[in-house]
Each structure stands twice: as structure tokens, then as C-alpha cells.
Amino acid sequence: MKILVPVKRVVDYNVKVRVKSDGSGVDTANVKMSMNPFDEIAVEEAVRLKEAGVATEVVAVSCGVGACQETLRTAMAIGADRGILVETDVDLQPLAVAKLLKALCDKEQPQVVICGKQAIDDDANQTGQMLSALMGWPQATFASKVAVSAGKATVTREIDGGLETLEISLPAVVSTDLRLNEPRYATLPNIMKAKKKPLETVKPADLGVDVTPRLTTIKVAEPAKRSAGVMVADVAQLVEKLKNEAKVL
Template identity: 75%
Template sequence: MKVLVAVKRVVDYNVKVRVKPDHTGVDTAHVKMSMNPFDEIAVEEAVRLKEAGLVTEIVAVSCGVALCQETLRSALAMGADRAILVETNQELQPLAVAKLLQALVKKEAPQLIILGKQAIDDDANQTGQMLAALCDLPQATFASKVTMVDGRAHVTREIDGGLETLSLTLPAVITTDLRLNEPRYLTLPSIMRAKKKPLETLSPDTLGVDIAPRLKTLKVAEPAARPAGVKVPDVKTLVDKLKNEAKVL
């Protein structure tokens, strides 16, 4: 069974994000970048399925600038067999990424496609669902457990009322949640081996995909600063402030 795993290069989660002075976007100059944490979980799950003897090949895919090769090398070091970069300097919105992945699904014919449920830079949570719709494939989002039984994927996901388990025919699309697994640390030998694994570079034109943005960002601004808290002398004053100032009572 072949698995296609999508990974995205994002600002590292430990970095404090700064908005550009002209409010056109986020400043990424001289900022540490890394693999989207939810995508790390997706790669880890694919590797675990391979270690269990259920998967024969893992193909890591990324869309974006040439530096995304670093992210793909990380996926290769984790255990992916080969990588594909769809290189472009143009802004990529979720629908464009979904269309690029759809073209790669047609090209590679994987039995399972695994993505992180969302990227921590835009929190869109759209690409996996759009990809499933474009490919007309069954999907299971926010997976907290994945098992393969009799050629079907059984996916447990958290919902408001508890846990829900879906049984999917393959091929299928799965998006991963934080509780699915804990990604492994990269070792020096695995990083060195990753440098020798194949990494193919394609372009949107090669895949015949139009990636023109459909949405326009008007302005990007930092959240308003929270006002400092105040101390109150007694419960009566607290209730008064909640009722008359905060107006939550």
C-alpha cells in the first residue's frame, strides 16, 4: 500500500509571530521555519503503518518555495521513502493546494492520503476536506486513532459527544489530530540517509493546475492587547463590575 503524506513549511511554533509594518502579512525574514506540527503527526502515522507491515511506500509532498526541500528532508529523515516538491513562489491558498494534491493523487495513485488537520500559520483546516471532495474519496478528519482492518481504515475521531469511529474504504483521505501520536526525534544517521533519498521537483504548470488566488487579504493585524486585570475588595464589587462594566451578568 502506498501512502501520500502532505507537509507544509511554517513559522516554528516557538517563534513569536510579527506582522509586517505595512500590514500585508506576517514577517518571515530571518525567522526559524519548521514542519507544521500536525503534518509531523501525519508523517509519523504513515511511518508507524509501514513499520507494522501495512505500507510499502511513503511519498512526502510539499507545495511552495524551494526552501520547502528542507521540510521534505525532515519527512524523509522520519521515514518517508521519497519526496515531491511542487515549487512555486506564488501565494498558495487551501483550494490551490488541494488541486495540486489532487493532481499528485492522480499521478501517484496512493491508497491512503494523510494530512495534518490544519496548518498553524493560517489555521484554515480546509485542504484535507477539499482534497477529498475533489478526488471524490471518503474522508475522516481529526483522527485520534487509525487502524487497518480487512483492507479498510478504521478511524477514531473526537466529537462533541465523545468518540466516533468511521470505517473507510480505500483509497481515502485522513487528517490528523494532536492525540494520534507523538512524532519521533530525528537522529543524525537518519538525517544523513535522508540526503540520499530521491526528491523530485515539479511545477504547477507541469501538473496543469491553476493556482491563482481566489481570496484577497485586505489587512493583517496583531490581536489587540488585553487590558490589565484589577483587584476588587469584595464579592459585591466584583458582581457590580461584571454586571455594569463587563456586562456578562
């Protein structure tokens, strides 16, 4: 069984994001980049399924600039067998990525696509669902537990009321939540081995996909700074402020 894992190169989660002075986007100059944390969880889950003998191959895929090769090498250091980079300088949006992944799924014929539920840069949470719709495959989102056997996947997902367990037929798309696993650290020997693993580079045109953006970002702005708190003398004053100033009552 082959598992395909999309991974995205994003601004490292430890970095304080700065907005460009012209409001056109986020400043990424000289900023540390890393693999999207949810995608790292997806890679770990795929590798665990391979180690358990359920999967035979794990293929990591990234779409973006040439520097995304570093992200793919990280995925291969965790345990992915090979990588595919769809190289483009275009600012990719979720639908374009889903179409690229569909083209790769048609080519690679994976039985499962495991992806992060969202990327921490745009928080779109759309690509997995769009890919499922384009492929006509069942989907299980926000997975906190995954078990695969006999051509089916049993996925436990967290919902507002507790836990929901789904059984879906393969091939399918699964998106990962934070509680699914704890990704391993890539050891130095595995990092060295990853450098020798095959990495294929293709262009969107090679896959017959038009990645022209359909959405235009008008402006990016930092959130308003939080105002200082106020001490109140008693409950009556608290209620008065909530009612008349905050207007939440």
C-alpha cells in the same frame, strides 16, 4: 499500499510571530522555519503503518518555494521513502493546494492521504476536506487513532461529546489531531540517509493546475493587548462589573 503525506513549511511554533509594519502579512525574514507540527504527526503515523507492514511506501509532498526541500528532507529523515516538491513562488491558498494534491493523487494513486488537520500559520483546516471532495473519497478528520486493514480504515476522532469511531473505505483522506502520536526525533544517520532519497520537483503547470490566488488579504494586525485584571471586594461587585462593564451577564 501507498500513503501520501502533505507537509507544509511554516514559521517554527517556538517563534513569536511579528506583523509587517505595513500590515500586509507576517514578517518571515530571518525567521526559523520548520515542518507544520500536525504534518509531522501525519508523517509519523504513515511511517508507523509502514513499519507495521500495512503500507509499502510513504511519499511526502510539499507545495511552495524551493526551501520546502528542507521540510521534505525532514520527512524523509523521519521515515518517508521519497519526496515530491511542487515548486512555486505564488502564495498558495487551501483550494490551490487541494487541487495540486488531487493532481498528484491521480498520478501516484495512493490508497490513503494522511495530512495534518491544519497549518499553524493560517489555521485554515480546509485542505484535507477539499481534497476529499475533489477526489470523491471518504474522509475522517481530527484522528486520534488510526487502524488500517482489509481495505478499510477505522478512525477514532475526538468530538465535543467524547470519542467517535468511523469506518471508511479506502482510498480515503485522514487528518491528524495532536493526540494521534508523538513524532520521533530524526537521528543523524537517518538525516544523512534522507539526503540520498529521491526528491522530485515539478511545477503547478506540469500538473495542469492554476494556483492563482482567489482571496485577497486586506490587512493583517496583531491582536489587542490584554488589559490588566481588577481585584474586587466581593461577589456583588464582581457581578456588577460583569453586568455593566464586561456586559456578559
